[in-house]
Amino acid sequence: MAKGESRKRQQKALQKAKIEAPSGPPSAPAPGIKTDRTLLQHYQFSGPIPPPEILAKYAEIIPNGPDRILMMVENQEVHRQRLETAVVNSDIRQSQRGLVAGSLLSALVISGGIYLLSIGQSIQGLVAILAPLAGLAGVFVYATESRKRERLERSRTRGERTKS
Numbered sequence: 001m002a003k004g005e006s007r008k009r010q011q012k013a014l015q016k017a018k019i020e021a022p023s024g025p026p027s028a029p030a031p032g033i034k035t036d037r038t039l040l041q042h043y044q045f046s047g048p049i050p051p052p053e054i055l056a057k058y059a060e061i062i063p064n065g066p067d068r069i070l071m072m073v074e075n076q077e078v079h080r081q082r083l084e085t086a087v088v089n090s091d092i093r094q095s096q097r098g099l100v101a102g103s104l105l106s107a108l109v110i111s112g113g114i115y116l117l118s119i120g121q122s123i124q125g126l127v128a129i130l131a132p133l134a135g136l137a138g139v140f141v142y143a144t145e146s147r148k149r150e151r152l153e154r155s156r157t158r159g160e161r162t163k164s
Contacts, residue, residue: 048073102139106132 045051049070050058058065113128 048076102136106136 043051043054045054049055055066055069058069062068109132110129113125113130115125116122116128117125
């Protein structure tokens with residue numbers, strides 16, 4: 001029982017010792033008492049160029065600061081466009097090489113099928129001719145559907161960007 005009573009006394013003492021936080025705006029300090037106040041400001045912006053107010057502050061600190069920032073943004077834009085161009089050109093070359101390789105391989109297999117037909121192997125010859133044709137048709141259908149999905153996705157994301 002001594003523990004239970006001790007615990008109750010501790011809880012009562014804690015309740016009495018609680019200090020309520022002042023409500024409302026802070027009151028003026030008493031004469032002779034110094035107070036320090038800190039104001040914290042946070043600026044956030046989207047995009048490579050800061051707002052004009054911040055650019056003006058850079059001009060106060062750094063000679064030609066805004067010009068240097070704008071030049072940096074322009075250089076980055078040119079760099080990004082060059083990278084995108086290189087990637088697109090590389091994709092085009094890779095696609096063309098794949099098209100040529102697929103065409104040559106299909107022509108070779110179809111030629112083999114024609115040869116098999118000419119020597120009397122009709123089933124094997126037909127399979128050798130029809131298999132690459134079916135494969136080419138499948139690739140065409142897959143590529144068409146893939147491009148359609150990509151266009152739809154792009155149009156959805158553009159629609160979402162214009163809404164927000």
